[in-house]
Amino acid sequence: GESVGLHLPTLSVQEGDNSIINCAYSNSASDYFIWYKQESGKGPQFIIDIRSNMDKRQGQRVTVLLNKTVKHLSLQIAATQPGDSAVYFCAVKEGAQKLVFGQGTRLTINP
Amino acid sequence: NAGVTQTPKFRVLKTGQSMTLLCAQDMNHEYMYWYRQDPGMGLRLIHYSVGEGTTAKGEVPDGYNVSRLKKQNFLLGLESAAPSQTSVYFCASSYGWYNEQFFGPGTRLTVL
Secondary structure (H helix, E strand, O other): OOOEEEOOOEEEEEOOOOEEEEEEEOOOOOOEEEEEEEOOOOOOEEEEEEEOOOOEEEOOOEEEEEEOOOOEEEEEEOOOOHHHOEEEEEEEEOOOOOEEEOOOEEEEEEO | OOOEEEEOOEEEEOOOOOEEEEEEEOOOOOEEEEEEEOOOOOEEEEEEEOOOOOOEEOOOOOOOEEEOOOOOEEEEEEOOOOHHHOEEEEEEEEOOOOOOOEEOOOEEEEEO
16 A cells, blocks of 8 residues: 655744655555645645646645655745644545545744 | 534543544535544544445544435444544545545544
8 A cells, every 4th residue: 555654753944944844655656646734723724736747836835846756745835934833744645545644744933 | 614614523432432423514525534633643544435325435444434415414423432543533525536625623532
């Protein structure tokens, strides 16, 4: 089955800096990837997604990069703000009807 | 437009008791899901439904049952609760597998 892992369980950045959160997956047939943000006491919230026919996708202050060769994706957050403090999960679609979530990276913003 | 709602928000059960968690969505989504989230872990799929009257097993279905009698509702049942089922349960819905999932606020369940 699919294995989805994040490189770092925690990440601390200075306010205003850029943040990069990484995720690795194991199934080369995976074709859909999503990043979610989860604030304390709340359900996950969709940030951005990307399909396997793309390498990069940009949203508002966020960019997702997909490297299918090494089975790696990353989430870049520009000009990190205090409101970005949360746990970030990558999710990878495996097979016909399954989405596998990573364990999450907790992003802390230092003033 | 309430999105995805879950009831109850908190519940404490004794081992062997039963209960039902209710999920409702008002976005006319075909797909609905039940996940559990344990400390320090990502979400694991329990059961899902691809339309009214359909259900299917996810990654960790044992000890749970589900029903989707109405398109807008997805019920998760625990017939005989065990301490290992202590977790936070999230319901989600989406248009399809290649669409974002909208999550509810979660139900924190403790089984003593």
